[in-house]
Amino acid sequence: MDEPTSSYGEHEWTVEFPVMIDCTYKNGRYDEHGVARHGYAVDALFIDEPRQARSHYSKRFGIEASYRLSESTIISTTTQDPTRRLLIVVLRLLIQNVWRYLHWEYVTTPRRGRRRLRWWPFEEFIDMVTWAAWTALSVRRTVPVNRPPDDRFHR
Numbered sequence: 001m002d003e004p005t006s007s008y009g010e011h012e013w014t015v016e017f018p019v020m021i022d023c024t025y026k027n028g029r030y031d032e033h034g035v036a037r038h039g040y041a042v043d044a045l046f047i048d049e050p051r052q053a054r055s056h057y058s059k060r061f062g063i064e065a066s067y068r069l070s071e072s073t074i075i076s077t078t079t080q081d082p083t084r085r086l087l088i089v090v091l092r093l094l095i096q097n098v099w100r101y102l103h104w105e106y107v108t109t110p111r112r113g114r115r116r117l118r119w120w121p122f123e124e125f126i127d128m129v130t131w132a133a134w135t136a137l138s139v140r141r142t143v144p145v146n147r148p149p150d151d152r153f154h155r
Helices: 050-070 082-107 122-136
Strands: 019-025 035-041
Touching (some): 035 050
């Protein structure tokens, strides 16, 4: 009988890690009631309780969501140079932070308790910035018909 093999070579690999389940009450959030159960595959040695896992990984989920949102900007690269890639990531996150600041300061409405959030998607902000950049740079994509070129076409 043949030994089982994996796609990584001749040995079958197994990984063991603790799984913690944290329970919280929904308290009417999202119009739901009852208990919400969240499972965490814990890889940190300093986490001993499910509540610590929830606290630790909730920060990580925010970081991943921010990075995923920054992927929708128009800045991208295929270079392998780490310095340029870091610059692109910093620019993406800077643009995202500008959107968050403008959204908080000018789009939301202050009121008693929390602010009222108004709908303003990140993609719409990117479109606005792109349009403003094209307008500010006075980029012409067409040449007027039957008119001689003037100084607007030269830089």
